[in-house]
Amino acid sequence: MPIASLSDRIAEFKRRVVELVPHGECIVGDAPALSSYGADGLIRFRQTPEVVVLAKSTEEVRAVVSLCAELGIPFVGRGSGTGLSGGAVPPAHGVVIAASAMKGIVEIDPVDRIAVVEPGVANLVVSERSAPLGLYYAPDPSSQSVCSIGGNVAENSGGAHCLKYGFTTNHVLAVEVVLPDGSVEVLGGESPFEPGLDLRSSFVGSEGTLGIVTKVWLRLLSRPEAVRTLVADFDSVESAGAAVSAIIAAGIVPAAIEMMDALAIEACEKAVAAGYSLDAAAALIVEVDGSQEEVDALYEEVKTACITCGTTKIREAADQAERSRIWLGRKAAFAAAGRLAPAYIVQDGVVPRTALSSILGRIQELANQVGLRVANVFHAGDGNLHPLVLYNPDSTQESEAAEKLATEIVELCVEIGGSITGEHGVGLEKACSMAAMFDDGDLEAMQRLRVAFDSQGIANPGKVFPTPRLCGDAPGRYRAHALELSGEAVRF
Amino acid sequence: MSGAINADSALLAPASSADASELLASMEPQRRLRIKGHSQDPAEGISTLVCANLRGYEHSPADQTLVAATGERLGAIEQMLAEHGQRIAAFPLTTSQRDMTLGAILGSGLDTAAAQRYGRFRESLIGAEFVLPDGTRAHSGGRVIKNVAGYDLAKIMAGSLGALAFVTAASLRLYPVPRRSVRLSIEADIPHAIALIEQAHRRGIEMATCEWGQGLLELGIEGPSEAIEAAVRKLADLLERKVGELELSEGDQGSPVLGSRLAAERESFGGMIIKVGTRLSGAAELQRAIVGAGLAERGVWMHSHLGVGIHYLGLPGNGALYGRLDAVLRSMSVAGQRVGHLDPAGGSIFVGRRPGGLTTMRRVLESFDPHGRLVSPMRTSVIEETENPR
Numbered sequence: 001m002p003i004a005s006l007s008d009r010i011a012e013f014k015r016r017v018v019e020l021v022p023h024g025e026c027i028v029g030d031a032p033a034l035s036s037y038g039a040d041g042l043i044r045f046r047q048t049p050e051v052v053v054l055a056k057s058t059e060e061v062r063a064v065v066s067l068c069a070e071l072g073i074p075f076v077g078r079g080s081g082t083g084l085s086g087g088a089v090p091p092a093h094g095v096v097i098a099a100s101a102m103k104g105i106v107e108i109d110p111v112d113r114i115a116v117v118e119p120g121v122a123n124l125v126v127s128e129r130s131a132p133l134g135l136y137y138a139p140d141p142s143s144q145s146v147c148s149i150g151g152n153v154a155e156n157s158g159g160a161h162c163l164k165y166g167f168t169t170n171h172v173l174a175v176e177v178v179l180p181d182g183s184v185e186v187l188g189g190e191s192p193f194e195p196g197l198d199l200r201s202s203f204v205g206s207e208g209t210l211g212i213v214t215k216v217w218l219r220l221l222s223r224p225e226a227v228r229t230l231v232a233d234f235d236s237v238e239s240a241g242a243a244v245s246a247i248i249a250a251g252i253v254p255a256a257i258e259m260m261d262a263l264a265i266e267a268c269e270k271a272v273a274a275g276y277s278l279d280a281a282a283a284l285i286v287e288v289d290g291s292q293e294e295v296d297a298l299y300e301e302v303k304t305a306c307i308t309c310g311t312t313k314i315r316e317a318a319d320q321a322e323r324s325r326i327w328l329g330r331k332a333a334f335a336a337a338g339r340l341a342p343a344y345i346v347q348d349g350v351v352p353r354t355a356l357s358s359i360l361g362r363i364q365e366l367a368n369q370v371g372l373r374v375a376n377v378f379h380a381g382d383g384n385l386h387p388l389v390l391y392n393p394d395s396t397q398e399s400e401a402a403e404k405l406a407t408e409i410v411e412l413c414v415e416i417g418g419s420i421t422g423e424h425g426v427g428l429e430k431a432c433s434m435a436a437m438f439d440d441g442d443l444e445a446m447q448r449l450r451v452a453f454d455s456q457g458i459a460n461p462g463k464v465f466p467t468p469r470l471c472g473d474a475p476g477r478y479r480a481h482a483l484e485l486s487g488e489a490v491r492f
Numbered sequence: 493m494s495g496a497i498n499a500d501s502a503l504l505a506p507a508s509s510a511d512a513s514e515l516l517a518s519m520e521p522q523r524r525l526r527i528k529g530h531s532q533d534p535a536e537g538i539s540t541l542v543c544a545n546l547r548g549y550e551h552s553p554a555d556q557t558l559v560a561a562t563g564e565r566l567g568a569i570e571q572m573l574a575e576h577g578q579r580i581a582a583f584p585l586t587t588s589q590r591d592m593t594l595g596a597i598l599g600s601g602l603d604t605a606a607a608q609r610y611g612r613f614r615e616s617l618i619g620a621e622f623v624l625p626d627g628t629r630a631h632s633g634g635r636v637i638k639n640v641a642g643y644d645l646a647k648i649m650a651g652s653l654g655a656l657a658f659v660t661a662a663s664l665r666l667y668p669v670p671r672r673s674v675r676l677s678i679e680a681d682i683p684h685a686i687a688l689i690e691q692a693h694r695r696g697i698e699m700a701t702c703e704w705g706q707g708l709l710e711l712g713i714e715g716p717s718e719a720i721e722a723a724v725r726k727l728a729d730l731l732e733r734k735v736g737e738l739e740l741s742e743g744d745q746g747s748p749v750l751g752s753r754l755a756a757e758r759e760s761f762g763g764m765i766i767k768v769g770t771r772l773s774g775a776a777e778l779q780r781a782i783v784g785a786g787l788a789e790r791g792v793w794m795h796s797h798l799g800v801g802i803h804y805l806g807l808p809g810n811g812a813l814y815g816r817l818d819a820v821l822r823s824m825s826v827a828g829q830r831v832g833h834l835d836p837a838g839g840s841i842f843v844g845r846r847p848g849g850l851t852t853m854r855r856v857l858e859s860f861d862p863h864g865r866l867v868s869p870m871r872t873s874v875i876e877e878t879e880n881p882r
């Protein structure tokens with residue numbers, strides 16, 4: 001157990017870390033450089049780290065984490081820094097262990113359809129490198145050209161095509177991890193069955209709080225033979241929602257069903273001119289893929305469902321170029337909101353699919369009450385909404401109202417049986433909203449997993465779990481865990 | 493508590509998670525329990541906690557989700573869903589699997605042929621409610637198919653053999669019953685079967701199931717009729733046969749389906765069954781090694797969910813061949829686990845290479861159940877492996 005003061009321990013860490021990693025892989029004392037690792041995609045939260053290590057190998061990560069453990073210094077893993085919940089924000093007086101330089105593709109096996117990659121590899125690179133073999137990696141976050149596989153594992157990231165193919169957790173066979181005590185373990189195996197407890201499943205989506213990912217075994221899929229994409233316009237979000245339900249009720253699982261409301265359409269059009277109709281109240285992007293025969297059959301049924309539900313116009317992607325243009329618009333939606341207002345909050349909540357139209361009405365009411373505008377884009381097939389709350393950052397009152405509205409929206413999602421986050425994670429941003437979804441017992445069970453991995457509480461502390469420091473009054477009664485009582489672990 | 497349960501009884505069958513919580517909280521820490529799907533023969537000094545009385549479900553057809561108490565039987569769930577044109581990602585089921593409770597199926601880590609297309613059954617788990625051994629009630633996940641709030645504690649319960657908590661309800665993602673399903677049976681040894689699967693993938697055919705056993709490969713194809721017919725034509729091409737010469741059967745259920753026939757055989761098998769995972773191509777090496785070690789001639793058999801590399805190895809007799817199989821698996825760095833009727837006192841369930849993460853598994857088990865109240869072959873084996881590595 002460390003006994004020296006925190007500042008002495010940090011000084012000791014700085015002295016020793018430069019001996020562990022080669023010169024140039026460690027940032028110490030360079031304030032501007034350190035500061036660039038102070039935030040992720042959610043720039044509201046910022047904390048300058050004491051040290052940044054740009055690790056190149058599992059061995060380096062192991063050495064640095066061991067030193068953190070020995071000196072009781074908190075650390076955070078970092079990929080590309082595109083996270084939208086403040087997950088990669090360094091803990092106070094902490095160390096950033098960036099995996100962004102670990103970009104090796106160890107193996108792509110075309111027979112077994114497995115890729116073994118280092119955590120810093122960008123999501124899209126896996127698909128690009130697998131493409132000559134007729135394979136690809138299915139989870140496709142909109143940030144896929146930049147975000148790292150390590151970050152995807154930590155966040156259990158999703159994407160437009162996850163409705164049919166599943167989320168990151170469904171595509172990760174195994175992870176090599178450096179645990180917070182510096183030991184290295186492989187969780188999972190090369191087949192989806194590995195004996196013992198399924199620790200892999202709990203590690204995926206743990207937001208860097210259980211250790212650092214240093215290698216990942218991914219499941220690849222064969223590229224579908226055919227893909228067809230359409231955009232269907234509607235004169236209300238209700239009829240677009242009804243079309244989503246009709247498609248699903250017909251027993252079709254499209255590769256993607258995305259919805260945008262009028263404000264979101266306007267933003268995307270202004271940003272990338274994807275050819276969306278500016279007079280539509282809502283638009284659906286529906287994509288079906290599979291064998292040519294399957295696609296031909298299902299595509300017609302999707303069109304019929306849209307027509308039955310009152311679509312005002314259907315635009316069909318005639319070729320790959322047009323399909324790319326349609327997706328470019330959708331994937332640019334977050335950034336495009338900047339065309340509508342000087343600032344915006346990207347929210348991420350989930351409701352049961354059937355509640356989509358009703359929650360949009362409620363969001364509109366809440367926005368009207370405080371005089372703010374909200375643009376909505378969502379992965380309609382799985383009920384994952386991304387309201388974009390627009391505001392003027394020069395007005396303190398508006399900024400505060402926007403934050404409050406964004407929180408109310410996710411808590412509304414919980415109220416109607418959904419979740420505070422579908423893909424962006426809890427991070428720092430939603431730690432206080434966890435209590436809306438989980439009670440004392442739930443959080444206690446999660447803490448039991450946490451302490452088993454990290455008895456000192458040094459892996460990305462302050463994230464995911466609501467703490468009195470973050471959230472004011474403790475959200476729930478504190479009960480000491482058996483390991484705390486015996487002095488084997490501390491809570492953080 | 494409802495008062496219906498006597499905490500001193502050897503068989504404890506709470507009817508709600510509140511009852512289970514109260515029951516567990518009221519017990520002495522040294523009280524030993526084992527978690528089962530339904531009543532079992534009594535065990536000396538150990539009470540049995542069963543989920544059979546936990547009943548009820550909430551099905552949201554339009555959201556394609558189901559929240560079910562773990563005492564519900566799989567067959568009843570399957571039948572109810574079929575009326576709505578939906579199913580769980582576990583099929584085909586055998587008669588005895590249909591009779592099992594959802595809790596038992598989850599706890600034992602069931603895999604079926606459906607793993608090929610839908611992933612292992614645990615992957616369709618979107619939430620769980622459970623009671624920790626000290627009576628703490630908790631849930632993880634929820635009832636929406638997309639959700640990353642907090643740790644996923646639902647999937648870790650799957651296959652945990654009752655060593656972590658008493659699972660009282662589970663939320664499942666459902667899937668539409670396909671318009672049509674056909675099964676194509678092909679006589680093929682494993683190398684040939686692997687080559688065929690690879691070629692099928694290259695031709696853009698995604699199989700729904702991919703089972704191998706008794707020298708037969710059975711491929712399941714699902715979807716609209718036109719798509720199935722096209723896939724069958726392509727497979728006929730690959731096999732250099734005419735469509736009319738292929739052995740095809742309609743439907744995804746029933747005795748002709750290799751997957752359920754093999755599963756039924758496993759259930760009635762008197763010997764020891766080991767489940768192992770390999771890459772797809774690793775199946776050929778595994779089989780060669782079994783033959784090479786003289787195990788095949790001693791009656792050791794292999795059944796596989798071949799496309800996903802999950803295999804069952806049957807060892808006839810009283811375990812005399814176990815040591816030799818263990819050596820074979822180790823030499824290939826393949827990890828296995830005994831399945832079927834497991835006795836916590838019957839030695840480690842692990843066979844072959846040590847599974848990854850054993851040290852953390854032990855910490856997790858001790859964190860969830862610090863007093864070792866839950867008697868489970870998972871806990872006994874993990875402790876044994878960490879203390880006395882084989």
Ligand SMILES: Cc1cc2nc3c(=O)[nH]c(=O)nc-3n(C[C@H](O)[C@H](O)[C@H](O)COP(=O)(O)OP(=O)(O)OC[C@H]3O[C@@H](n4cnc5c(N)ncnc54)[C@H](O)[C@@H]3O)c2cc1C
Nearest residue numbers: 077079080081082083087142148150151154158208213423
């Ligand atoms: C424009 C835009 C669009 C987006 N669209 C989507 C989308 O469609 N779907 C979606 O799911 N997300 C989306 N995101 C969010 C983000 O891209 C994902 O969460 C992504 O997985 C983060 O990856 P990263 O490499 O940037 O991770 P970072 O931001 O660096 O880190 C994210 C979290 O992962 C942890 N972490 C990173 N690397 C490791 C590691 N090696 N070991 C352990 N922990 C690690 C960090 O500690 C942190 O908690 C979007 C973001 C942006 C900016």
